[in-house]
Amino acid sequence: MTATVMQASAADNKRPFDGKDAKLVLAHLLVAFTALLLGGVAGVLQGLVRGGMIELPSEIGYYQILTAHGVLMALIFTTFFIIGFLYAGVSKTMGGKLLGVVSRMGWAGYVLMTVGTILGTIMILANEATVLYTFYAPLKANPFFYIALVFVVVGSWISGYGIFTQYRYWRRTHKGSVSPLFGFMAVATMLVWQIATIGVAITVLFQFIPWSFGWVEKINIMISRTLFWYFGHPLVYFWLMPAYMCWYICIPKIIGGKIFSDSMARLSFVLFILFSIPVGFHHQLMEPGIAPVWKYIQVVLTFMVVIPSLMTAFAMFATFEQTGRAKGARGLFGWLKTLPWGDVRFFAPFMGMLVFIPAGAGGIINASNQMNAMVHNTLWVTGHFHLTVATTVALTFFGVAYWLIPHVLGKQLTPRMNRLGIIQTIIWLIGMFFMSGSMHTVGLFGSPRRTAYTTYGDHPDAVFWMPYHVAMAIGGTILFIGVILMFCNMIALMRAPKGDEKTAAEFPIGETADAAEPTPKWIERWGVWVGVLVVLILFAYTVPFGDMLVNPAPGSKPW
C-alpha cells in the first residue's frame, strides 16, 4: 500500500508561527545557547591550560572545567537545541500548533531538564562532580549530580512523549496519508533517544545512586561503562539526526530545489533506529572483560550504521546536482556555482556537511579494531568529535537558528545578520581547523586526551607534542570568539525587526521531487522497527553483559 506524502506549500512555510509555541521553542534555545556560552568559557580555559599558556587559580581544577565543558556543550546545548527544534517543526508541519496536552508536556520536560541542568552545573562548579561528561565508574560524584541527571533524562522523556502524542494525533486525523517528513524524523530521533537513555537510567538508578549515597560499597565498573556506552553511542546519532533533518528537509528548500527522495530519507532514519544502539562496544575495544567475538559483532554493526550516512551523502549530492542542473548548470561540477553561498542558512550547514567527510572517515578509522589501538585515548579521538558534533552538528544547528529564531517571532533575517552569520561560520571553521587538525595529528603521535598540562619530565616525545598543544589553544581561542559571536547573534536575532508576509523569515520545508513515487506505508510500522532493534540489542549485548555480571573483571577496583 502506498500513500501520497503531504506536500508543504510556500504559504505554509511563511505562515506565522503560533505565539504560544514560539515561547516554548525560544525557552529551549535560550538555555541551549547559554550552555554553549558557559561551556565555551570552560573550553577556552582548558585549552589555554593544556597549551601551558595559563595556570588556573588553585580552587579550580582542570578536570573540573573539562567536565563543565563536556556536560554543557555535548549534553545540554545539544539536547535543549534539539528538543526546541523538533517541537518547532512538529508544530509547524503537524497541525500548525501544538495540542494543549503536548504543549504542557513540552513545558514539563523543559522545567525538569532546566532544574536538572542547574543542579548538575552547581555540583560541577562546587567540584562535587568532577567525573567528566562520560561519568562512568570508577569516578564518583556527589549523589545530587546523579539526581540532576535523572531530572534531565526524565524531562527529555516527557518532551519525547509530547512529540509522539502530536504525531499520533496527526495520524489519527489524516488516515491513509503518510506523515510529514519532519514529524516522521522527529519521532525516529526521539525513539532512538528513549531506548538509548534506558542505559543511563539503569546505571544511575541501580549503580550510581546507591553507591554515591554509600548504601552499597562496590560498583561493577564494567557494567557501568557498558551501560554508559550502550547510551553513549546512540547519543551521537541523537545529535546527528536533527542535523540530517535540516539537510534533508530544509536545505533543498533553501537552495531552491526539492527533496531528492522522501522514501530514501525515511529509510535512512529507519536504519539509524536499527543500528545506532547495538554498537557501544566500539568505544570499549581496548577493554578487558569483553570477549573478542562480541567486539567483532558490534564492529560489524558499527559498519552497518555508516550506511545511512552514506545514503545521506548521496541524497545531498543528488539534491545539489538536480537543483543546479534545473538552474542551467553544465559540466560535472557546474552545479556547485549555483548554490547560494552567501546565504548563511545554507552556508553554515553546508560547511558542516563538508567537514563530515573527513570526520566520518575518522570515525571509520576509530571503529577498526587495530587502528583503534593506535588512536584510543589519544587526542585523535578529541579531534574526531570536535569535527563531528562540534562542527558538523553545531554548524548545522547554528544555521538553523538563523531562520528559526526570527521565524517563530515573525521577524526578519536581515542582510546584516546574515553577514554576521557567515563571519561566525568562517571563524568557527578557522578555529576548528587549527584545533581539531592539531588534535588529530598529535593524537597520532601518542599525546593522550583528558590530561592536564604536563611536560612529562621533558621526555623527548612530549617535547615534540608541545607546539601542537599550543596550536590547539590558539584554535580554541578563535572558537571562543566564535561562541561569543554566536551568542550575540542569537540575542540580535531575537531583537530583529518585525517582518510582514514577504519579509519575515520562513520555516524552510522542502517538497519532494519524487512525489509521483509515493512513499510506502510500511515505513511507518514503528512496532516492527522497534521489534527488530530489540532483537539486535539482545543479540549484541545479552551474552557479554551476562558475563560481566557473573565474572566481574579481576582487580576491578582501581581507585
Ligand code: HAS
Ligand atoms: Fe564517533 C568516538 C566511530 C560518527 C561523536 N565519536 C566518538 C566520541 C564522540 C563521537 C563524542 O568506533 C568520543 C566519545 C568519548 O568521549 O570517548 N563515529 C564513529 C563512526 C561514525 C562516527 C564509525 N561520532 C560520529 C558522529 C558523532 C560522533 C556523527 C557526533 C555527532 N567514534 C567512533 C569510535 C569512537 C568514536 C569507534 C571511539 C574511539 C575511541 O577509541 O575512544 C560514523 O557514523 C561516521 C559515518 C559518516 C560518514 C560520512 C558521510 C558524509 C556525509 C557528508 C556529505 C557531504 C556533502 C557535501 C554532501 C561515512 C553525510 C559535499 C559537497 C561537496 C561539494 C564536496
Ligand code: CU
Ligand atoms: Cu560511537
